[in-house]
Amino acid sequence: MFKTRRKKRRYLYYFIFIFVVVILFYSFSKFEVFEKEEPIIHASNTVFTNPNEDLNIKITDESSGISNISIILKLDSNDSGVTISKQSINKEKELNIRLKLSEILPKNSGKYYVLRVEAKDSSYWNFLRGNIATKDIVIVLDSKKPLVNVISHSPYIEKGGAAAVVFRARDDNLAEVYIEDNEGRKFIAKKYLKDSFYAALIAWDPRKKDFSANVVAKDKAKNITKERIKFIVQDRQYRISNIALKDSFLDGKIKSLTQQYSPEGSDFNRLESFKFINETLRNSNEKLIHELSSKIPENELKNFKLSPFLPLKNSAKVADFADHRFYSYENEAVSNSHHLGLDLASVAQAPIISSNEGSVVFAGENGIYGLNILIYHGFGLYSLYGHCTNSYVQLHDEVKKGDEIATTGISGLALGDHLHFGILVQGIETRPEQWQDRKWLQTHIHQVLDNGSKYILGR
Template identity: 45%
Template sequence: MAKLLMAVIVAAAIYVGVSDTFEQDEPVVVIHNSEYWNLKDPLSIQINDQSGMLSYRVILKTQKENFELAQEMLVTPNKELKLNIKPPKRLFGLKEHDVTLYIEAGDASQWNFFKGNRAVVTKKMIIDKKRPQVSVIANSRSITQGGSALVIFKASDDNLNSLYLESSNGKKFYPQTYLKDGYYASLVAWPVREKNFRMHIIAKDLAGNLTKKYVPFYLNNKTYRTSKITLKDRFLDGKIAELAEEFVETQGVTDRIKRFKIINEDVRAKNETLIHNITSKVPEEIVERLQITPFYPLKNGKKVASFGDHRYYYYQNKRVSESYHLGLDLASVQMGEIKTRNPGKVVFSGDNGLYGNMPVIHLGMGLYTLYGHCSSVDVNVDEEVSAGMKIANTGMSGYAMGDHLHFGVLVQGTEVRPEEWMDKQWIRLNIEDIFKSAQKVIDRS
């Protein structure tokens, strides 16, 4: 009898130890919100328990009073609860900023003399209902499709979390602090392929309050050249076959049109992705202004291909591929000297597929210059270059049929019209004068 009783006790102990009915773990409470709350977005709370939840209570505590946000007694135990609690209207007039979120949860376990397990979680929170303040101080009067502009603005918030400019196609441009804290400057760009354009400054604080400020530009739509290019067998079996030997993407591809299409589209996209990644970076230091001398990289350089040219390729009267020419092609003498007119820092120097030997230089504020198809390059990554310094020689490397320079200008990873940055009057009206105007406003403040 004693042995039987002992066996029963042992079995009961084992059952209590392994059964969910007698589990001993407290409910797990997770608050997904940050410590800041704007009283607009719901509180996101998750509660998990092995035996299942039977009750929970959510209270917002201030120094003067408590606000019950949610409370429920469950008929059937629930192992996972996901709560999205909207703030009650009576909280909107709350003037206190420092509060405590109190969550109490009880499970269905028979442990603790059938009282179950109970969890209490508290979190200090800051109530922030105020949106960031944003105002445009100065900006370029107009922007041209495929072109650039400058925006200088003021933004303030005690809990500012993110700040950027966003175009209507979703491209984000990140500003630098201008002159002193609270003031910002950014170059922006209208992509050549986008017919429509709008720009907003987006400021968001830690509580999720958001301000969207429109930047007023006069928009100049521009019609770029469209070219119809007929592919010749000599070209496909010559230059394209030669390039195909270099690229992994075309190994084993014998069909001449398929091979051209891979090079013109897939390899080009890969090369452009590298360029966009390199040129999307913006310094974090304070900027005072951007002093730019008009670009003139090649002495006596003659334009042989335009920026923005939309090229359609045909073979036997059938369209087989297309691409955009996102730079300005200049030619002078064979292996002509390429010189930079502005100081900067080399951020890339090497081969980039269709672009051949290609140095890229950062001039400040996310403004970059690119030099493609070089026969030789004289500069290395991280090297500082000075105005008038020879950096390379023109050539035929990459996808080039004759000795020339492919000159590209990019603003935070977006190709823009080099002609603007080669025009002294455009630079004065759209860059220099904007900085001067903004500085006058800031000096008076």
């Protein structure tokens, strides 16, 4: 009986010991020394690169920190590999490794390699061995640049004008295709009719002095090809206007718009109000227009035909496109702006007609533009209508050629009843007169696309 009692007591001690160990182990596991999270190796499973590029690998461990890393280079997944880097780390939370591929890769060898990256943390978990993360990164070498050739393009582009381009870009690992001008602005190019063929509308901002453009193709290995589009580039002089501000204008339209749009608590004098409307509000309104009109929602271009844009019947031009206006008050310079549209007038509240089918992307109040409508016609082309009195369309409406979309008016920064009409290409205002000219449309847009189509389809 005594032995039985001692035996039971021994089991009780064992149980208490094990219980205490479990409690202590669980408690310690809450601390970094026994954390169970593996380090994270931030790298893609497959990396396309060329031998001249460096490969960057980031390793993080936010808990116990990194204790050591090793990197093994393998000719393929079955190769045992060669260790190219082995480091002991003093509990770093983040480690950035840069590998010079030109130094570590064998000369005149294959196109594919495997880098095995192994990272161990400083935890005492896993019977003091810590947590280990392993990742195999497939390295695909590619030093061949994409092939690019321009197939057709508009014969010339003028300052403030637009042009069309059709081209081909080929590469097994093609990543990005676009057109870039001398200012670094990128124009989106869309697939045209067949794989590897692209088309785009581009534009020369009337406020920029020079223009040139290249087709740019990049592959996944960061090889780049640039092919110049050989336009004839035509400069164009736009009007410069010097306008003396009158008190009646400042105390009328400007004051009214300031009360409507200025921040609460503002106490602007006459000239401050004008600068707010002509600069701050104008920039905000144009930013919205540019953001909306920079998008090309369709994935590819198939058919693109336009009729001349003639939104207002029997109208007369009352203000020029790209007019650079300098404002003064009592013979002192105050502000300046560019008038990036064409002002047309006929009779009060005249019907505004959509000359081409499209989709409404904006219909509402927009500061100096008043009641403003923006319609997308495809291929990155938008038409704009400002200062309207009434709008007969809403956001996302589909309009047809000949539909009445609005009436002219004096909303926004308009003194007399008229239509502010604009045409934008990928967020850049262009000369509306071009888009009103049937011959220009045929030569610079339709014929360019038709010539590209014949080449691509072999007709």
